Amino acid sequence: MVLNAQPLNAQVLIAGPQVSGRCLALTAPISFWGGVDPRSGTIIDARHPQRGEAIAGTVLALPGTIGSSSASAVLLELVHAGKAPAALLMDAPDAILLLGLVVAREMGWPTPPALRLPAAAQAALAGRWLMLSGDGKITAE
Template sequence: MVVTGEILIPGEDASGECLALTAPISFWGGVDPRTGMIIDARHPERDRNIAGIVLALPGTIGSSSASAVLLELVHAGKAPAAILMDAPDAILLLGLVVAREMGWKTPPALRLPAAAQAALAGRKLLVSSDGTITTE
């Protein structure tokens, strides 16, 4: 299967298993920035780790601190390998922009509709720098 996402934040090719969340998440209070563990007690994917995987977000629950949490994940080496978003979240993506400005390796972020994300759940993916997403 091959799909193409719209590049929101460019990055190098990335690969990993796709964790397609089944509910929106708040990074602030929902993800531990030191470990990448989903810690929101009410989230269906609680206790899953987002480090080094392709994280598919059907939506986000806003907090102006989400960018700081994603920045901390990048700095700690616990960020996702790539991020797929149903809709761009400028505040969350700001964390990647700042990480790039700091000279840290950042995951690419692409826009991909939630229905297409769900079809990728659990599959090993290659996310190319041109926005092509291929199942391996």
């Protein structure tokens, strides 16, 4: 559990600036390709429990991802459109998804950080306002 005075430490996968946002902790894995609208940043997968939720500006907690080689392109489009999450919290690194952030950074676009945090810890953060430092410390308000 995260306490205001005691930050939670996450592993930095893709470094980024200090960010904050409401934690949208997904309750099921998601495929960005076909699961997230790259123009609006809305979850569009008809079978996903959080269908209709906007991921833009959130600290998006991913308990898992459903692979597709197009996931990196969707995340890249989200960054370009200004509809990306403020940060990603991943239970396990997804190299294909993270590639979208690497390419966005190479293009000079502001890139959200990505951190590794176990799914159990992610669930405890659902709905809370989080602040993430550049070194992987997460505090909740």
